[in-house]
Amino acid sequence: MNGNLQLQHFILNEQKKFPYAKGDFTLLLLDIALAGKIISREVNKAGLVEILGLTGKENIQGEQVQKLDEFSNSTIVNILSRNDTVGGCASEEMADPVYFHKHTNAKYCVIFDPLDGSSNIDVNVSIGTIFSIYKLLNDGECTENDFLRKGKEQLASGYIVYGSSTMLVLTTGEGVHGFTLDPSLGEFLLSHPNMKFPEPSKRYYSVNEGNYKYWDKGVQRYVDHLKNDEKPFTLRYIGSLVSDFHRNLIYGGIFFYPLDHKNKEKPKGKLRLMYEANPLSLITKNAGGLSTDGKNEILDIKPEELHQRVPLYIGTKSFVEEAMSFINSEEK
Ligand code: P6P
Secondary structure, rough: OOOOEEEHHHHHHHHOOOOOOHHHHHHHHHHHHHHHHHHHHHHHOOOOOOOEEEEEEEEOOOOEHHHHHHHHHHHOOOOOOHHEEEEEEOOOOOOOEEEEOOOOOEEEEEEEEEOOHHHHHHHOOOOOEEEEEEEEOOOOEEEEEEEEHOOOHHEEEEEEOOOOEEEEEOOOOEEEEEEEEEEOOOEEEEEEEEOOOOOOOEEEEEEEHHHHOOOOHHHHHHHHHHHOOOOOEEEEOOOOOHHHHHHHHHHEEEEEOOOOOOOOOOOOOOOOOOHHHHHHHHHHOOOOOEEEEEOOOOHHOOOOOOOOOOOOEOOOOHHHHHHHHHHOOOOO
């Protein structure tokens, strides 16, 4: 086996930095990694078994539920339900949190998007799982308030991208680290230690320009600037948040999904605060980037409801700052 560190060894080494840590947190992270392995196996054979296509059901978002969505959600819930340090979990796919009342020694709760970008499943485009871990407000008792926390209260967050390879990218507060799944071993191996947004060399921007006419003037001016700059940016948009984010983390760039006036029902943009923006914003902060809703840092937003939506500008700090200068300029 090559010299790359296995995920469990890396986490145990990290754990030594936290004298209070007793291994519970390590086991929870490994549970999430296990879920990622199981989902990866199904995603990578979706074309071969009758798991493609829609279930005919709708989720809380009113979106068609793909079979892999359901499988991914139930996989994560089942694994967490067997970990008695977890008091409950919440998901994009479930209207309300699930509480594990029997876990009277619970210390954590988990919020996740089981399979983001699922509309890309049938066309074989990369998709991903996104997760956040919070310490319970009161040990042994998980309530609704545990799920309405500012992103800066996260203990850890990360994503698993199911692409040309399956990668787990994780932050536990100190740095961001990437682990690539070796399917022959069934192990995540450290492949990208200490990930940081690179100095802006390649200048990627990721946005659905099809919404241009529904944006506010400041956003339109910003995108016009990106295209008319003396050294224009390069547009890269996969339409799968985890994949677009991951590319920008590796190469540098900005992803944004502005508030748009296309759909009156989603006045706050399309993406969700608790299980998309917050986890990726903690990764971003710890990788030297910046993440805002156009005015305020995402991690400082006090949520009002679990499935709350938010405009999102995330990536290389100088790019996000420039975007904000256009968005908040008075020029009409
Ligand atoms: P649009 C996928 O459905 C998703 O939630 C994100 O993964 C992605 O960034 C966004 O929606 C794409 O939305 O409106 O550009 O298709």
